[in-house]
Amino acid sequence: MHVLFLGDLMWIYLLLLCCASCNGRPDPRKRDALIGLEASRRTGGDITLNEREKLLDGKLQKLKQHDMEAGQFPPSMHFFKAKRLIDQSPVFNLIQKMPKGAALHVHDFAMVSVDWLVKNVTYRENCYVCFTDKQTVQFIFSSGPPASSSHCSSWTLLRSLREKIKNTTELDNSFIRNLTLFTEDPDRAYPNQDTVWERFEQVFLVAYGLVTYAPVFKDYLYEGLRQFYEDNIMYVEIRALLPQTYELDGRLNDKDWSMAACQEVVNQFKKHHPDFIGARVIFTVHRKINATEAVKTVEEAMILRRNFPDVMAGFDFVGQEDLGRPLWYFKDALSLPEDKGFNLPYFFHAGETDSQGTDVDQNLMDALLFNTTRIGHGFALARHPVVKEMARKMYVPIEVCPISNQVLKLVSDLRDHPAAVLMAEGHPLVISSDDPAVFGATALSHDFYEAFMGFGGMSFNLGTLKELALNSLRYSTLSSQRKEEAIDALLVKWDKFVWESLL
Known part of the structure; x- marks a missing residue:
């Protein structure tokens, strides 16, 4: 509270000074004071860095400058496209x-991470999978074949399924896609908020049977x-x-x-x-x-x-x-x-x-x-x-x-x-x-x-x-x-x- 109060007084004081000379050439000292006041209000603006921190900050600013001038600025891009750059x-x-x-x-x-869910949890004993009519999957652990569902194919023991197919990597990747929103073209895949939210909540339903075991x-x-x-x-x-x-x-x-x-x-x-x-x-x-x-x-x-x-x-x-x-x-x-x-x-x-x-x-x-x-x-x-x-x-x-x-x-x-x-x-x-x-x-x-x-x-x-x-x-x-x-x-x-x- 004390810092905010002093900041308000400084602000009023600087405004009065500026107004008093508004018809003349701006005083560089007043400009510098305004810049300093604005900087002090930012998050972290009132933190005093020690000598080592100042050295690291100098290094950090150079690194930031490189990212700012690199041509593709990650925060301006969708995260799915920017992640590789970040x-x-x-x-x-x-x-x-x-x-x-x-x-x-x-x-x-x-x-x-969904990699852990797929490559660790789905490889455990007694894990069953079914494929839904919404082109997603569901999982459940059971000591025997689970009861069938009207919205799901018959349950298949994942260990047996993996033994039957040659490319288990593609199967695992399909599970990963069901557990994440990631896509190469997010704007096309998710044209509006309702679409992305529907998919978002579906992801949690896919994870549900795994995580609640x-x-x-x-x-x-x-x-x-x-x-x-x-x-x-x-x-x-x-x-x-x-x-x-x-x-x-x-x-x-x-x-x-x-x-x-x-x-x-x-x-x-x-x-x-x-x-x-x-x-x-x-x-x-x-x-x-x-x-x-x-x-x-x-x-x-x-x-x-x-x-x-x-x-x-x-x-x-x-x-x-x-x-x-x-x-x-x-x-x-x-x-x-x-x-x-x-x-x-x-x-x-x-x-x-x-x-x-x-x-x-x-x-x-x-x-x-x-x-x-x-x-x-x-x-x-x-x-x-x-x-x-x-x-x-x-x-x-x-x-x-x-x-x-x-x-x-x-x-x-x-x-x-x-x-x-x-x-x-x-x-x-x-x-x-x-x-x-x-x-x-x-x-x-x-x-x-x-x-x-x-x-x-x-x-x-x-x-x-x-x-x-x-x-x-x-x-x-x-x-x-x-x-x-x-x-x-x-x-x-x-x-x-x-x-x-x-x-």
Whole structure:
């Protein structure tokens, strides 16, 4: 607050000076002061770099300049076309090595690379596959042939199928295509938002039978944490539907089992990786449910929060915002925790839309009225100046997911993303990856690159990256003490990263 207040005074002072001499030649000192003031307001603008960081920043700026002048600028291209260029970028290589703090907006069934799902999970014993009338596939684990479905061919044991065909690589590649949105011509494949969202949600249905098999559920989460850890992430908050998992004999496990399994896996991973801070779950439900179902779901969320306070962080709605019910529709359900004196934090997806003036477009305002802890996406926030100011004053950060917003057709050129304005204003925000496995992206590094290069161009520096990493821990649901410990640990990793990057 103190810095913002001083900044406002400086701004007023500079305006008065400029107006006082508006009929004469502009004073270069005033121009420099304005440039400096604008730079100080950007994300990372108030971070003072030490001598080593300045040296690395000089190196980084040269690398950025090369990418900016290379002819094809990746943030201006669809990620599916730009990924090859990004992977070759020295800036991306540096970002991969950089400690990035936390990933705060990630969905459970889109954490792990689809290669692992296909080449590990589908090769396990008792895995069956069927081919649907929508030209997709479904999987299930079973001790014997599963019952046939009206929308699916007869179930085939995958081990037997692979033994019969010569080219298992092509079969595996077809499975991979069913589990990702990636395509060589995304504009033709996905001409509008409804088309890409339909395909997007279909991908989760394909993964469903694999990931909800109880042994795979635990292995999948552990592998997800490993892949995020390998991308230099030390803490994760996962949006999870917590569907029923199943055993080989068909027995079903409830949400308590899933939460206990999450807690067990996180503790196991921390034991094997002592510098990993941990992970928590944000319980989610599809926004197409009705009001009665919403009441039951919020009550269930409260029970999970009470039973698993260490791992259960809060509640959110998921699904295509434009086709789902607005937050205000669920006002009775969302008021339940406060009415009962129970603390259930909210982390609402809101503003993931370009449908201005609709009921859904009010989700940003309603998310704040329901005291959301963070806002997922917030793409429409720039069109709501009052809500934007409310969010800033309430210290509610925006979880920005650049690649997701582009692939799901909210913006084509990431230089035009509204978050560019938010970061220029120093609005509280974090960068996250949403569904990296579905997009063929790394856990977080690709999104960091797109934000760093696309939102700020040459104006962003090493201080921007440092603040984004720090923000991810500041705005996490860790306790105050654990935040301090995590930030201290991050800064140690950061200094090591800076030192090694200069060698």
